[in-house]
Amino acid sequence: MIEVKDVTKVYKTKNGELTAVDHVSLSIQKGEIFGIIGYSGAGKSTLIRLLNGLEKPTSGSVVVNDLEISSIKGKELRKARQKISMIFQHFNLLWSRTVAENIAFPLEIAGVPKAEREKRVKELIELVGLKGREDAYPSQLSGGQKQRVGIARALANNPEVLLCDEATSALDPETTDSILSLLSDINERLGLTIVLITHEMHVIRKICHRVAVMQAGRIVEQGSVLEVFRNPQAEITKNFVMQVSDSREAKEAIKHILKNYPAGKVVKLTFVGNTSGQPVISYLIKEFQINVNILYGNISETMDGPYGTLIVQLDGDPENVEKAMEKLKTMNIQAEVITK
Numbered sequence: 014m015i016e017v018k019d020v021t022k023v024y025k026t027k028n029g030e031l032t033a034v035d036h037v038s039l040s041i042q043k044g045e046i047f048g049i050i051g052y053s054g055a056g057k058s059t060l061i062r063l064l065n066g067l068e069k070p071t072s073g074s075v076v077v078n079d080l081e082i083s084s085i086k087g088k089e090l091r092k093a094r095q096k097i098s099m100i101f102q103h104f105n106l107l108w109s110r111t112v113a114e115n116i117a118f119p120l121e122i123a124g125v126p127k128a129e130r131e132k133r134v135k136e137l138i139e140l141v142g143l144k145g146r147e148d149a150y151p152s153q154l155s156g157g158q159k160q161r162v163g164i165a166r167a168l169a170n171n172p173e174v175l176l177c178d179e180a181t182s183a184l185d186p187e188t189t190d191s192i193l194s195l196l197s198d199i200n201e202r203l204g205l206t207i208v209l210i211t212h213e214m215h216v217i218r219k220i221c222h223r224v225a226v227m228q229a230g231r232i233v234e235q236g237s238v239l240e241v242f243r244n245p246q247a248e249i250t251k252n253f254v255m256q257v258s259d260s261r262e263a264k265e266a267i268k269h270i271l272k273n274y275p276a277g278k279v280v281k282l283t284f285v286g287n288t289s290g291q292p293v294i295s296y297l298i299k300e301f302q303i304n305v306n307i308l309y310g311n312i313s314e315t316m317d318g319p320y321g322t323l324i325v326q327l328d329g330d331p332e333n334v335e336k337a338m339e340k341l342k343t344m345n346i347q348a349e350v351i352t353k
């Protein structure tokens with residue numbers, strides 16, 4: 014569906030050349046929700062603009078839907094772009110137009126007749142849950158409602174790909190979740206391919222199937238979301254995973270327990286998929302006659318199944334604690350000693 018092959022984008026700036034995207038290759042399947050995560054300045058926005066032809070690569074090629082976006086221009090590019098829509102962090106709505114008129118705008122540009130336009134706008138308003146708000150102006154809407162208008166407008170011309178540029182970064186956590194659910198619902202219902210860029214691992218966890226981690230213009234790691242959560246390789250990926258698994262309370266709890274209970278080992282267990290349903294703790298206690306002190310627990314859903322973290326203190330006969338650690342490995346549970 015989307016093939017990015019060895020793409021580099023170099024900007025010429027006052028201070029010389031700046032490589033914003035550096036030899037990036039990606040392959041995104043039809044119907045997939047693909048996330049690109051990175052800190053500010055990593056090159057995410059440049060990469061996403063290369064996908065819809067707003068930027069041209071310095072070298073390499075971008076193919077979307079069998080069309081080489083990186084080499085077409087003018088009318089051909091404008092036509093291709095109708096099938097590659099985008100939503101933005103700050104919504105980019107037309108403030109003097111109502112909700113319905115904003116959604117109708119791309120249809121007007123595409124020359125869709127009035128009657129058909131009105132029918133389509135009505136469908137889209139229902140799809141994004143804005144019934145009753147057709148005549149409101151953007152300034153009268155909440156952030157979440159504004160993004161719903163952005164999504165409806167982006168879907169107006171039945172795109173094949175939806176690009177989301179930090180689409181939930183200006184929203185509070187609850188509204189973020191409702192917009193992410195809407196995107197996931199649209200992906201399932203319409204089979205729409207979604208590519209999103211974000212700096213929040215929560216967004217990746219919640220709706221993406223696969224993720225690429227970007228740093229200094231390069232993709233440093235990519236894979237299925239569950240796999241990346243289970244076994245992050247790059248240091249930056251570990252930091253992103255920590256955003257959603259190791260809360261400040263957990264760190265506080267660990268500090269406290271280490272001070273008060275210096276014996277044994279503090280171990281972080283990571284469960285993925287069906288391993289998160291196993292009665293591991295009671296098994297360890299019974300089988301190895303050790304004490305298992307639960308310090309912190311957290312379980313979250315990803316698109317491909319649950320992902321959980323449990324921080325425990327294992328105490329008792331050191332030999333049995335070792336055996337318990339060995340056993341955990343055979344149960345496909347990641348066990349990492351945090352402190353001895």
Ligand SMILES: Nc1ncnc2c1ncn2[C@@H]1O[C@H](COP(=O)(O)OP(=O)(O)OP(=O)(O)O)[C@@H](O)[C@H]1O
Nearest residue numbers: 024026031033051052053054055056057058059060
């Ligand atoms: N048009 C441009 N001209 C010159 N430099 C640019 C241009 N656009 C981006 N850059 C530079 O390229 C690098 C990558 O920027 P980019 O906006 O793609 O990163 P990002 O990961 O999206 O970060 P942010 O979330 O802050 O936008 C940055 O150093 C930025 O200053």
